[in-house]
Amino acid sequence: MSHIHFPDGVLPVWLWASGFIVAILIGGILLRFTKKEELTRRLPLLGMMAAVMVLGASVEIVPIAYHVNLTVFSGILLGPSLIFLATFVVNVVLALFGHGGITVIGLNTLTLSIEGILGYYCFRFFWRVLKRLTPAIFLGTFIALLFSTFAMIGVVGLGTSHYEELIHQEGKGIFEFHLSKEKEEHHPGEAAEEKVNLRRFMAIVLPLGFIGWILEGVITALIARYVQRLRPDLLRLKN
Amino acid sequence: MIQLSYLDYSAVEGKSFLHRLSPTLKIIGMLLVLFVIVTLRHLPGLFLLYVILLTLFFVARVPKKIFSLTLYPLIFAFLFIFLSGFQIFFILLIFLKVLCGSTGVVLLLASTPYPSIFSVLGRVLPSIFVMALFLTYRSIFILLTVLEETQHALYLRGGVQWKHPWRSLINISNGFGHLIIQGIDASEKMYESMLIRGFKGKIHYRGE
Numbered sequence: 523m524s525h526i527h528f529p530d531g532v533l534p535v536w537l538w539a540s541g542f543i544v545a546i547l548i549g550g551i552l553l554r555f556t557k558k559e560e561l562t563r564r565l566p567l568l569g570m571m572a573a574v575m576v577l578g579a580s581v582e583i584v585p586i587a588y589h590v591n592l593t594v595f596s597g598i599l600l601g602p603s604l605i606f607l608a609t610f611v612v613n614v615v616l617a618l619f620g621h622g623g624i625t626v627i628g629l630n631t632l633t634l635s636i637e638g639i640l641g642y643y644c645f646r647f648f649w650r651v652l653k654r655l656t657p658a659i660f661l662g663t664f665i666a667l668l669f670s671t672f673a674m675i676g677v678v679g680l681g682t683s684h685y686e687e688l689i690h691q692e693g694k695g696i697f698e699f700h701l702s703k704e705k706e707e708h709h710p711g712e713a714a715e716e717k718v719n720l721r722r723f724m725a726i727v728l729p730l731g732f733i734g735w736i737l738e739g740v741i742t743a744l745i746a747r748y749v750q751r752l753r754p755d756l757l758r759l760k761n
Numbered sequence: 762m763i764q765l766s767y768l769d770y771s772a773v774e775g776k777s778f779l780h781r782l783s784p785t786l787k788i789i790g791m792l793l794v795l796f797v798i799v800t801l802r803h804l805p806g807l808f809l810l811y812v813i814l815l816t817l818f819f820v821a822r823v824p825k826k827i828f829s830l831t832l833y834p835l836i837f838a839f840l841f842i843f844l845s846g847f848q849i850f851f852i853l854l855i856f857l858k859v860l861c862g863s864t865g866v867v868l869l870l871a872s873t874p875y876p877s878i879f880s881v882l883g884r885v886l887p888s889i890f891v892m893a894l895f896l897t898y899r900s901i902f903i904l905l906t907v908l909e910e911t912q913h914a915l916y917l918r919g920g921v922q923w924k925h926p927w928r929s930l931i932n933i934s935n936g937f938g939h940l941i942i943q944g945i946d947a948s949e950k951m952y953e954s955m956l957i958r959g960f961k962g963k964i965h966y967r968g969e
Contacts (some may be wrong), residue, residue: 529838529859531798553889561889562962563952569896570948573904574941576897592937599945611893615901618870619765620834620863624795688802688851726843741934748938756945 530623534684537677541628548632549610552603564604571596572608576615593634594641594663595742599756605638606631633673641666649759659746663739671731675724682720765901767824771871779821779868784877787869794865798858804850807857814864823871831863892964896951900944907943911936 553561578592597605613630616622622630645662652658750757772780779787794810801807818828838859842852869878875898883891915921920932 529798529834529855530795530862531801531858532855535799558962562960565889565893566896566900566948566952566955567945568893569900570904570944570951571941572893572897573900574937574944576901577904577908577940578937590937595941599941607890607893610890611897614894615897618866619768620831620866622834622837623862624866625799685851688854722843723840726840740930741937744931744934745938745941748935749941752938753942753945 528623528626528629530625532623532685532688533626533629533677533681537681537684538625538629541626541630541632541677543628545610545628545631548635549606552606556603561604564600568600568604568608568611571600572611572615575608575612579612579616579621590738590741591634591637591667592742592745593637594645594659594666594738595745597638597642597666598645598659598662598746600638602639602642605642606635609634609638629677633670633677636673637666637670640669655746655750655757655759656743659743660739663742664735667731667735667738671727671735675727678723679720765905767826768830768867768871769875769902771824771827772874775822775872777821777872779817779872782872784873784881787873788878788881791865791869794861798861798865802854804853804857807854807861811857811861811864814861814868818864818868821868821872823868827867827871831860831867834859834863888963895964900948900951903947904940904944907940911939 575592575596578590580589593605593609596608600608610627610631613622613627613634617624617627641662644665645658648658648661649655746757750759794814797810798807801810818831835856838855876895879891879895879898882894915932915936920936921929923929
């Protein structure tokens, strides 16, 4: 649910352009602080985990349009800096298959990496406190997904005035290209309608998201249990 | 995701004029399509763009099985129906933008082998990013085989039954766990073979 399946041309230019700039800046800083040898050595693993995330995205639970992300588990395996690059790559590949727009790659990377990075830290924290793998992974995944879904809703909310413009665009003009946040004045009634519409969006997304967080949490915990049984070295857990 | 292999097959084996066109030109064309999608707010204009892309899709003899891939993003576009308050103009605008975008990218990928795309991207993007992209794309095909085998094994042994949701969930998760372990093993072998072939932190692509 945290993945914004936004098509191109829906979000305002300033928003998706900022998403790209912030994502590139964070990516650049993280890569600068990662040792080159370490990065080169772990690149095939990064590619493999990114591929796992892409394949996870292909397993669709049709009635609620949900698919597993496996970002939290990949974050745990790759660590916080590499998961950022992995989510960037995943979003590029998904966009190339028409799964989300190309212009929203930056924003999608930011929201999805929140999931991976937060999932990593939450899992480490709960593991230290609970010392039990299944609840630690479940809680880590649940919290990470909760935050990233709200981050996604925040992004949707930032573009509300732009959707309003699009809705009332009919017959006004052909082209539009604004780099600034400038907008037309709205009547108070229109503003109310805007608010109601975002609430409606949240009313649809949050209950579906809740099912998704539980499902993803359970699936991630079961996967971790399986992996821990066969390859305990991968999760690097100390008792 | 099974269509991915068809996509790759179409890109490599296709002989149409679009397949023969330079990858750089096709990427520039895709960027133009993207620019139109971002800036155009005119239904007939977007409809015309979609018709052009559809014509190119069929003229380039891209396998029809792939066409469903262009419709997939519509599932998520349905959320906008609720956001817009059921405004027909807005819904049509979004749907056409979705269809133009997805048809454009699928057309690019179905007519251009991915090493050629990455070779062009390698000129403008950091090499580490292009390398990660290349390894991910390659890994998808390695894992796709494992995923298909795991899926068959699960179905043949009755691993997924809606009558037993908890057991099915455990089996599906174990399937993913198996996929991840196989993937990690394959990545370790891949790194070793890359080192043997003289990998020093950069993959060099052959010219177009």
